[in-house]
Amino acid sequence: MGTEALQRLVEIANDPYGRLADLRKRKKVIGSTLADVPEELIYAAGLHPFLILGTNEPISHSAALLPDNSCSLARSNLELVVGYEGDFFDGFVFSQVCDTTQHLSDIWKRRFPDRYFENFLAPRQVDRPSARDWYAQECRRLRKELEKYAGREISDEDLWQSFRLYNENRSLLRTLYNIKQEVPALMTNRTFFDVVKATFFMDREEHNRLLQEVVDWAQGEKGRYEDQDGYFKLIVGGIVVEPPNIYDLIDEARGNIVGDNLCTASRYIYHDVDVDGDPAEALADRHLRKPHFSPINEDVKRIYTDLLDLYREKGAETIFYVHIKYCESQDYDLPDIKKRMREEGIPLLELETEYQTTHIAHAQMKTRLQAFCESVLGRT
Amino acid sequence: MSEKVQEKKSAKELNKILTGEYLQDARTAHEHGKYIAYTTAVSPVELFVAHDIIPIYPENHAVACLTKRMGAKLSQVMENRGYTSHLCAYARSDLGYRVTGESPMGGIPDPDFNLACNAQCFTLTKWFEVLSRAYNVPIFVFDTPQWIRDPEARKEIVKYCVQQLKELVAALEELTGKKYDYDRLREVIKYSRDASLLYRKFLDMAAYKPSPISIFDALIHMAITVYLRGTPQCVDYYQTLCDEVQAKADQGIGVVENEQFRLYWENLPIWFKFRDHFNLLKSYGANILSSLYIHAWSYEFDCDKDPLETLAENYVSVFSNVTLEERAEMALDLFQRYSMNGSLMFVNRSCKAVSFAVYTLKDVITEKTGYPALIFESDMGDPRFYSETQIKTRIEAYLETLQGRAAQVA
Numbered sequence: 001m002g003t004e005a006l007q008r009l010v011e012i013a014n015d016p017y018g019r020l021a022d023l024r025k026r027k028k029v030i031g032s033t034l035a036d037v038p039e040e041l042i043y044a045a046g047l048h049p050f051l052i053l054g055t056n057e058p059i060s061h062s063a064a065l066l067p068d069n070s071c072s073l074a075r076s077n078l079e080l081v082v083g084y085e086g087d088f089f090d091g092f093v094f095s096q097v098c099d100t101t102q103h104l105s106d107i108w109k110r111r112f113p114d115r116y117f118e119n120f121l122a123p124r125q126v127d128r129p130s131a132r133d134w135y136a137q138e139c140r141r142l143r144k145e146l147e148k149y150a151g152r153e154i155s156d157e158d159l160w161q162s163f164r165l166y167n168e169n170r171s172l173l174r175t176l177y178n179i180k181q182e183v184p185a186l187m188t189n190r191t192f193f194d195v196v197k198a199t200f201f202m203d204r205e206e207h208n209r210l211l212q213e214v215v216d217w218a219q220g221e222k223g224r225y226e227d228q229d230g231y232f233k234l235i236v237g238g239i240v241v242e243p244p245n246i247y248d249l250i251d252e253a254r255g256n257i258v259g260d261n262l263c264t265a266s267r268y269i270y271h272d273v274d275v276d277g278d279p280a281e282a283l284a285d286r287h288l289r290k291p292h293f294s295p296i297n298e299d300v301k302r303i304y305t306d307l308l309d310l311y312r313e314k315g316a317e318t319i320f321y322v323h324i325k326y327c328e329s330q331d332y333d334l335p336d337i338k339k340r341m342r343e344e345g346i347p348l349l350e351l352e353t354e355y356q357t358t359h360i361a362h363a364q365m366k367t368r369l370q371a372f373c374e375s376v377l378g379r380t
Numbered sequence: 381m382s383e384k385v386q387e388k389k390s391a392k393e394l395n396k397i398l399t400g401e402y403l404q405d406a407r408t409a410h411e412h413g414k415y416i417a418y419t420t421a422v423s424p425v426e427l428f429v430a431h432d433i434i435p436i437y438p439e440n441h442a443v444a445c446l447t448k449r450m451g452a453k454l455s456q457v458m459e460n461r462g463y464t465s466h467l468c469a470y471a472r473s474d475l476g477y478r479v480t481g482e483s484p485m486g487g488i489p490d491p492d493f494n495l496a497c498n499a500q501c502f503t504l505t506k507w508f509e510v511l512s513r514a515y516n517v518p519i520f521v522f523d524t525p526q527w528i529r530d531p532e533a534r535k536e537i538v539k540y541c542v543q544q545l546k547e548l549v550a551a552l553e554e555l556t557g558k559k560y561d562y563d564r565l566r567e568v569i570k571y572s573r574d575a576s577l578l579y580r581k582f583l584d585m586a587a588y589k590p591s592p593i594s595i596f597d598a599l600i601h602m603a604i605t606v607y608l609r610g611t612p613q614c615v616d617y618y619q620t621l622c623d624e625v626q627a628k629a630d631q632g633i634g635v636v637e638n639e640q641f642r643l644y645w646e647n648l649p650i651w652f653k654f655r656d657h658f659n660l661l662k663s664y665g666a667n668i669l670s671s672l673y674i675h676a677w678s679y680e681f682d683c684d685k686d687p688l689e690t691l692a693e694n695y696v697s698v699f700s701n702v703t704l705e706e707r708a709e710m711a712l713d714l715f716q717r718y719s720m721n722g723s724l725m726f727v728n729r730s731c732k733a734v735s736f737a738v739y740t741l742k743d744v745i746t747e748k749t750g751y752p753a754l755i756f757e758s759d760m761g762d763p764r765f766y767s768e769t770q771i772k773t774r775i776e777a778y779l780e781t782l783q784g785r786a787a788q789v790a
């Protein structure tokens with residue numbers, strides 16, 4: 001598979017938290033929770049930002065702290081921090097998007113009273129002008145709080161530099177995503193999304209360097225794999241795809257993911273921050289351009305229109321919707337999404353999942369996916 | 381008896397009359413050129429009242445369904461349509477009602493507009509989004525960021541909320557085609573302020589020993605301030621209620637004879653078990669006096685401030701939107717003021733917004749008060765998640781522990 005750079009990125013994606021402990025020897029490590037914390041600010045303060053993405057290991061430490069009808073993303077994030085005794089972070093910036101995350105931040109804070117801790121109160125509506133003003137205001141507040149913590153001023157120049165670095169990262173990831181879509185045989189879905197995942201944990205400069213190598217390699221190689229035969233195009237809807245072996249199942253079925261609205265993919269890599277004007281407003285503008293995210297209110301039809309647009313624009317054959325069990329937000333959206341897709345005659349497969357998926361559940365999902373590909377997509 | 385005295389209605393009678401009139405108004409709203417807005421129980425409803433828009437609370441209607449034990453049946457209808465059984469029981473029964481039309485009170489009118497304030501919970505936003513799609517009506521999410529303790533941040537939060545309330549006013553003007561009347565809003569807020577103060581006075585009567593009220597009284601009487609605040613009738617109602625309860629307190633009449641245990645309740649009630657719980661507790665000389673939930677409507681509007689600002693400040697700072705630390709302080713304040721000596725902490729499957737903090741809250745409360753607390757999981761409206769024997773045994777065991785402790789002290 002590909003270059004050394006690619007291998008390294010994939011390795012990191014599959015053991016991210018161990019790496020953070022190493023990084024911590026050099027820099028203070030500040031995590032954030034999904035979604036929408038402007039990591040650019042954390043980076044500009046000379047700190048190392050990362051995105052906490054839960055664990056697929058069994059839940060034991062956090063079982064008594066959150067009821068079992070909370071989503072496994074929240075439970076497994078809590079498991080990680082409590083289980084690792086906080087070894088891999090110095091602090092956290094919490095984004096509150098739903099009831100679960102709001103409480104999680106309080107429980108977490110009580111558990112680690114000595115660590116740096118900040119809420120990022122992103123607007124939970126992006127429907128009206130007040131959302132832009134508020135996002136920008138929260139960026140200003142976070143900037144000040146980070147300055148206090150880091151003991152240094154964050155200049156506008158620091159911010160522009162950080163924006164440029166992150167823009168470059170997003171741009172490289174988009175390029176790679178396009179190549180993967182064009183030439184699915186070159187790179188599996190799993191590999192591509194692992195590369196994206198690695199960026200959530202790594203030093204951005206290092207990621208950019210490795211990523212550039214991967215993109216150069218992919219550009220050079222793609223001519224050898226022009227043939228798209230045997231693949232079907234699909235859109236993936238949802239928040240996160242976990243455990244990542246769901247991508248493996250899609251790869252086995254020869255599905256080519258050509259679009260998504262995931263927090264851990266398009267919502268993260270699409271759209272850049274403008275590198276002029278007021279930095280907080282520039283971040284707010286990027287925020288408002290992102291794809292729809294279930295817990296954030298806006299035009300109520302976007303729960304399906306985003307997916308429909310992607311489906312048509314990309315000429316996909318089907319939509320897979322990854323549903324995290326006990327995610328209330330998705331629970332409320334799904335029946336209407338399914339209904340609309342039925343009306344449109346678009347085949348949709350719901351994949352209900354948990355971070356702690358058992359082998360049996362995985363095998364069942366595999367069977368369902370295969371059956372769907374055979375009977376609905378007519379693939380053998 | 382003079383004629384005047386005969387005319388004076390009791391709070392209970394008034395409750396019935398006011399509810400009847402309110403529903404009648406709502407059902408004939410369109411005939412009178414008025415609009416119907418669905419809203420969440422904690423929301424700046426004063427903006428509607430001052431603009432001839434009748435607020436309807438799907439949550440209240442859901443409570444009626446759950447109390448009449450229709451929860452499981454209505455939920456199953458929705459489960460068959462792809463909704464899961466772990467959503468809030470209010471939402472499940474409301475959506476079930478939309479499909480079946482089944483209601484213990486003849487239903488509620490359909491909305492022209494939906495307002496969801498997320499200070500209470502985030503669930504309501506998603507539930508109302510479903511309704512907005514179904515009825516093809518606008519939804520306005522009044523987004524209230526968590527009321528974190530940093531004073532500078534609070535100022536900015538209020539600004540954001542005020543800005544949104546201006547956006548809401550513009551949306552209401554668009555809906556009705558009428559210019560907004562701020563003088564009328566001021567007047568409405570004054571009524572809300574007075575009613576809220578009286579409502580709080582009523583709740584605070586739990587401080588008397590023995591207490592002339594229980595949480596079950598509060599749960600019945602809170603309905604009026606939820607849906608009629610901002611009106612003079614609501615003020616009169618709570619005045620009448622306070623007078624009645626005060627008279628009981630003056631005579632030393634408590635709801636529980638030989639009151640021994642004065643308990644705090646965490647969370648919403650288990651609606652369909654409400655009476656059974658009251659009777660069980662009573663047999664042990666125990667009474668549940670209060671909870672943060674019923675205090676969610678004791679607002680303190682400041683009529684000298686800009687009306688939108690005082691609305692924003694009150695609605696953003698409700699107990700379900702403060703930090704866990706502050707919420708624990710609020711609960712401890714009730715504990716102290718009402719001299720409580722135990723707590724029943726209910727983890728309500730339906731309500732993540734209130735429940736997810738309860739485990740941690742229990743630790744804080746037991747640590748700070750020195751009294752043991754009982755924690756148990758169930759659902760406020762769905763009997764399928766309520767285990768009768770298990771919960772009854774646990775409550776009894778808990779009360780016996782309290783008795784044991786009391787005997788030791790004595």
Ligand code: SF4
Nearest residue numbers: 071073098100327328
């Ligand atoms: S939005 Fe859904 S998946 Fe994300 S934390 Fe909330 S409940 Fe969990």
Ligand code: SF4
Nearest residue numbers: 468500501503731732
């Ligand atoms: S019970 Fe809880 S989840 Fe349900 S509507 Fe009320 S606050 Fe929201």
